[in-house]
Amino acid sequence: MATIVKTPAGTWKAVIRKTGWPTNAKTFRTKRDAEDWSRRTEDEMVRGVYIQRSGSERMTLEKALQRYLADVTPTKKPSTRKAETTKAKQLILNLGKYSLAALSAEIIADYRDSRLASTSKHGRPISNNTVRLELALLSHLYTVAIKEWGLGLTFNPVLNIRKPRPGPERDRRLAGDEERRLFAALNDYSNPMLRWIAVIALETVMRSSEITGLRCHQVNLQKRVAFLPDTKNGSPREVPLNETATEAFRDALDNPTRPNDCDLIFFGEPGKDGKRRPYAFTKTWGLLKRKLGMSDFRFHDFRHEGISRYAERGLSAQKLAALSGHKSMQQLKRYTHLRGEDLVRDLDALPKRRPTA
Structure with a gap:
């Protein structure tokens, strides 16, 4: 008793x-x-x-996320670490005072709905994908807590709610004279590294982080390949370089301003600790595209543009995936946006067939 x-x-x-x-x-x-x-x-x-539930009743979501960020997040890629830290701040702001045991599916669903109805600090609506990723972080935290932390949790409440539908696929392409005006502005910019990076992004469909993280020994101009030992999907890959990309890399490797003690192809100024890190151009890029009236063109859209152009020129899906690093055709499809007018020309080029009687 x-x-x-x-x-x-x-x-x-x-x-x-x-x-x-x-x-x-x-x-x-x-x-x-x-x-x-x-x-x-x-x-x-x-x-x-x-089941001893006292652990989950005592631990707040704020404390649980702090433990997750300290124990689990460091095992992931740097870009993922930064993103998870941002998502955790939002979850803590809204749900941090609840204990893990008290967080119900109803409370989490209310959080989902309020986030979808809110706007960012820039006045833009919070996207479905943003909320989906926040819920994904919360769900994985519960999975880890149930399997590894021994807090007495019996179920994951995030699994019992509807997730926001994925937002529409991004299909921003360069149109009209945008490419000419954009590269004219890049040619006029004082630091040629930004133009080289943009050319390489368009011609190789590499991500900006993959380009700026390259070291001199990773690019072989004779074989015309760039080796990426660590990519977003976790698999290394060799990126073939066409003539335009090869020339941009040659200019970058011959950059006379590169310090002798730096093997980064695209290098920034020394930090407070004296170390040089990859060239950071986000602020400059934002100012440049706003000046050109292209605020909605993201640097990552060069990847969409490049993949779509290679598809239009007849490169097979298998070769496109090898070039871009996508592991599935479904992932690749999200980056391939063919213009209707180009398909019309392709259809007209097909052999004519006799009309049926």
Whole structure:
């Protein structure tokens, strides 16, 4: 039987001591609540289904996310670490005071709906994909807590709610004279590294982080390949270089301003610690495209543009995937956006067939 005593604070404390089980105690506002909990807990012990929930009841989501960021996030790629830190801040701001045991599917669904109805600090609506990724982080935290942390959690509440539908696929392509105006502006910019990076991004469809992280020994101009030992999908790959990309790399490797102690092809100024890191151009890129009236053109859109152009020129899906590093045709399809007018020309070039009678 449980021992139930009144505390000096006027609450009721229930203590259960049962052979084969750890001592369990909990405090309640009323004696009846203490008795109900004691009967329910002892019954679960008799049936062998009791789970010690005190860990999940004491740990708030804020503390759990801090532990996740300290233990789990460091095992992931740098870009993922940064993204998870940002998502965790948002979850903590809205749900951080709840305990893991108290966070129900209903509470999480309310969070989903309120986030989808809100706007960012720039006044733009929060996208479905942003909320999906926040919920994915929360869900994986519960998975880790259930499997590894021994907090007494029995289920993942995120699995019981609807996830926002993925947003529309991005299909921004260079149109009209945008390419000419963009590269004219890049040619006029004082630091030629930005133009070289843009040319390489368009011609090789590499990600900006893959380009700026390249070291001199990773590019072989004779074989015309760039070797990427660590990519977003976790697999290394060799990127073939066409003549335009090869020339851009040749100019970059011959850059007379490169310090002798730096093997980065695209290097930045020394930091406070004296170390040089990859060239950071995000701010400059933003100013440049706004000046050109192309604020909606992201640097990553060079990847969309390049993949679509190679597809239009007849490169097979298998070779496109080898070039871009996509592991599935479905992933590749999201980056391939063929223009209707180009398909018309392709259709007209096909051999004519006789009309059926």
